[in-house]
Amino acid sequence: MAERGVVLGAPGAVALEEIRVDEPGPGEVLVRIEATGVCHSDLHVIEEDGWGHDLPVLLGHEGAGTVEAVGDGVDELAAGDRVVIGWKTACGSCRNCLRGLPRQCTRPPAAPGRLHRHDGVELTPVLRTGTFATHTVVPQVAVAKVPRDLPAEQACLIGCAVATGVMSVLETAKVWEGARVSVIGCGAVGLSVVQGARIAGASEIRALDLDARKAEAALAFGATSTEPGPSDFVFDVVARKQTFEQAFQLIASGGTVVQIGLSPAGETAELSLPHLFARRARMLVSHGGDHVPADFPQLAQWALDGKLDLASMVTHVAPLDGWSEAFDAMRDGSAIRTVLTP
Ligand SMILES: [Zn+2]
Numbered sequence: 305m306a307e308r309g310v311v312l313g314a315p316g317a318v319a320l321e322e323i324r325v326d327e328p329g330p331g332e333v334l335v336r337i338e339a340t341g342v343c344h345s346d347l348h349v350i351e352e353d354g355w356g357h358d359l360p361v362l363l364g365h366e367g368a369g370t371v372e373a374v375g376d377g378v379d380e381l382a383a384g385d386r387v388v389i390g391w392k393t394a395c396g397s398c399r400n401c402l403r404g405l406p407r408q409c410t411r412p413p414a415a416p417g418r419l420h421r422h423d424g425v426e427l428t429p430v431l432r433t434g435t436f437a438t439h440t441v442v443p444q445v446a447v448a449k450v451p452r453d454l455p456a457e458q459a460c461l462i463g464c465a466v467a468t469g470v471m472s473v474l475e476t477a478k479v480w481e482g483a484r485v486s487v488i489g490c491g492a493v494g495l496s497v498v499q500g501a502r503i504a505g506a507s508e509i510r511a512l513d514l515d516a517r518k519a520e521a522a523l524a525f526g527a528t529s530t531e532p533g534p535s536d537f538v539f540d541v542v543a544r545k546q547t548f549e550q551a552f553q554l555i556a557s558g559g560t561v562v563q564i565g566l567s568p569a570g571e572t573a574e575l576s577l578p579h580l581f582a583r584r585a586r587m588l589v590s591h592g593g594d595h596v597p598a599d600f601p602q603l604a605q606w607a608l609d610g611k612l613d614l615a616s617m618v619t620h621v622a623p624l625d626g627w628s629e630a631f632d633a634m635r636d637g638s639a640i641r642t643v644l645t646p
C-alpha cells in the first residue's frame with residue numbers, strides 16, 4: 305500500500321497525498337505510525353503559513369507506532385518495538401546540552417531528506433517528526449519505547465499534549481504538594497496540566513475556560529473548581545492577551561505564571577508593573593514542559609497504573625483522511641483530542 309501523508313503544500317493548501325519515505329540513515333529509525341493526535345500546533349503551522357518550516361510541510365507531531373527498520377548504529381531499538389515519537393530532543397552539543405541541561409536544548413536533531421512528495425520534492429516534517437502519515441523517519445533520540453499494553457490511540461498523546469501539560473507542572477514549574485494551581489484553557493494540554501497538578505499533590509486545581517463545557521469536563525480529571533481564585537501557579541495554556549493578563553491577576557504573593565500556549569504572531573499584552581512588584585510575580589515559559597523522550601516510559605506507566613487518564617482525553621478517532629474534520633472539531637471545541645489512525 306502506498307505511503308500517504310497530510311501535506312501543507314502552499315499557504316492555505318492542505319491535502320492528503322501520496323508521499324515517499326526513504327530507508328532510515330545512520331542513527332535513524334523508520335516508524336509505521338499507528339496513531340497521531342491532532343494538536344493545536346498543527347493548526348498553528350497551517351495558519352502561520354508553515355510557522356518557519358520550509359514548504360511543503362508534512363503535518364503532525366504527536367505520534368505513536370511501531371519501528372519498522374533501523375539505520376546503522378541503532379542498537380537499542382529494533383523492528384517491532386512500540387514507540388512514542390518526541391519532537392523535543394537533545395543534540396548533546398549545544399550550549400545548554402554542554403551545561404548539562406538537555407531539556408533546554410536549542411538544536412534538537414532531525415533526520416533531513418528522508419521524506420518526499422510523490423514528485424520527489426523534499427518534505428519538511430513539523431517539529432522534525434511528521435506524524436500525519438503512514439510512515440516517518442526520525443533520529444533514534446526522538447523515540448522512546450513504551451509498553452504495547454497501552455493502546456496506540458492513547459500512547460500518541462504522550463508525545464505532545466500529555467508530556468507538555470504534565471511536565472510543565474512537574475519539571476518547568478516544580479509545583480509543590482499543597483500548592484494552589486489554576487489552569488487557563490482546558491483542551492488536551494490543559495487537562496494534562498490538571499492531571500499533573502493532581503499527581504504533584506496540589507491542594508486546589510482551578511480549571512478556567514471561556515467554554516463552560518471544557519471547564520466542567522476538567523472536574524473529571526482532577527480539577528477541584530471552575531471558578532477563578534488566588535493561586536501559587538497559573539498555567540496559561542492559551543497565551544492570548546486576555547488570558548495572559550488574567551493569569552497575572554490571579555497569582556497570589558510570590559506566585560508564578562507559566563506560559564505554555566503558542567501565541568499568534570504579533571500578540572502582545574499589557575501588565576501593571578506596580579502589580580507585578582506588589583505580588584512578587586514570577587514568570588516561566590514552558591517549551592513543551594521541558595520534556596524529553598526519556599520521560600515517556602514513566603508517563604506511559606502512570607497511564608497503565610490509572611494515575612493518568614488518557615482514554616477520556618481521546619474523544620474522536622478517525623482515519624487519516626479525517627484530518628479536516630479533526631481541525632473543525634478543535635476550532636468549535638467539540639473534541640478534546642481527535643486521534644487519526646493511519
Ligand atoms: Zn503539539
Ligand SMILES: [Zn+2]
Binds near residue numbers: 397399400409
Ligand atoms: Zn543541545
